[in-house]
Amino acid sequence: xxxxxxxxxxLADLAPSVRAIIAPIVLVxxxxxxxxxxxxxxxxxxxxxxxxxxxxxxxxxxxxxKREARKRVTSKRTPEEREAARQEAREKTRKQRAELxxxxxxxxxxxxxxxxxxxxxxxLHALGEGxxxxxxxxxxxxxxxxxxxxxxxxxxxxxxxxxxxxxxxVREGGLYGPNFHAQVVVAKxxxxxPLHRARSTNPGGPPLPAx
Numbered sequence: 255x256x257x258x259x260x261x262x263x264x265l266a267d268l269a270p271s272v273r274a275i276i277a278p279i280v281l282v283x284x285x286x287x288x289x290x291x292x293x294x295x296x297x298x299x300x301x302x303x304x305x306x307x308x309x310x311x312x313x314x315x316x317x318x319x320k321r322e323a324r325k326r327v328t329s330k331r332t333p334e335e336r337e338a339a340r341q342e343a344r345e346k347t348r349k350q351r352a353e354l355x356x357x358x359x360x361x362x363x364x365x366x367x368x369x370x371x372x373x374x375x376x377x378l379h380a381l382g383e384g385x386x387x388x389x390x391x392x393x394x395x396x397x398x399x400x401x402x403x404x405x406x407x408x409x410x411x412x413x414x415x416x417x418x419x420x421x422x423x424v425r426e427g428g429l430y431g432p433n434f435h436a437q438v439v440v441a442k443x444x445x446x447x448p449l450h451r452a453r454s455t456n457p458g459g460p461p462l463p464a465x
Contacts, residue, residue, distance in 0.1 A: 278422040278432035285436035351390060351399065358401040360384070361418040372413035381406040385417055391431035400431065 265273060265280050331339065369376055385404040390397065404418040424435045 274419055274422065278424045278435075281422075281432040282424060282436045282439060285440050289440040354390070354397060354399045356401060357398050358403060359421075360403045360405065361421065362405045363407055363416050363418045367416060368407065370409035370411060370414040371416075373409065373411040375409055375411055377410040378407040378416065379410070381408040381415060387420070388429070389421060389423075389431045390429055390434055392434040392437040397434070 262280075265277060268276060368378055370378070383403060384406045387402050387404075389400045389402060391400045400421075402421045404420065406418070407416040408414070409416075422432050424430070424432055430438075
């Protein structure tokens with residue numbers, strides 16, 4: 255648990271501009287650490303059980319019949335058929351994203367930045383709706399689309415445009431939010447859940463990235 259506290263302490267000591275970049279990465283790391291701690295506890299319990307029954311047979315892993323069937327069908331396809339199937343899967347994913355619940359959030363230009371960089375004036379006015387981007391985010395028990403609207407201001411002098419900072423991102427230009435990445439990391443590495451199972455077991459049926 256001390257490692258999680260250390261991450262929070264390091265994050266709090268960073269400059270605001272740096273913290274905005276590092277915070278999403280710290281979020282994923284914290285989720286990964288918590289998942290690994292839980293997995294370690296499960297492993298310890300399993301080891302203790304095995305020590306009690308040294309000569310017991312290990313449980314056999316039963317392959318997923320649906321996945322094995324998909325592999326057999328895919329292996330018989332021509333390259334053109336496989337590419338067509340990938341295109342169809344991408345289109346299906348895009349449709350699933352469009353059907354996700356919609357949430358709009360606005361980001362304002364910080365008060366300390368509401369100064370024209372050209373003339374130093376503060377007579378700023380909104381420049382249209384702002385800069386719009388979308389992010390697929392995971393909220394416990396459901397997945398939603400968040401529509402981020404970054405405030406855009408123009409100075410009366412006509413020489414400067416200010417834009418609110420972007421939302422937290424794991425990587426620049428990424429479609430999926432920090433919570434979504436954390437959920438996938440924990441499910442895949444700590445819960446040993448393949449992505450195809452995560453798609454079917456998640457209550458919101460999120461359009462996860464391809465494996």
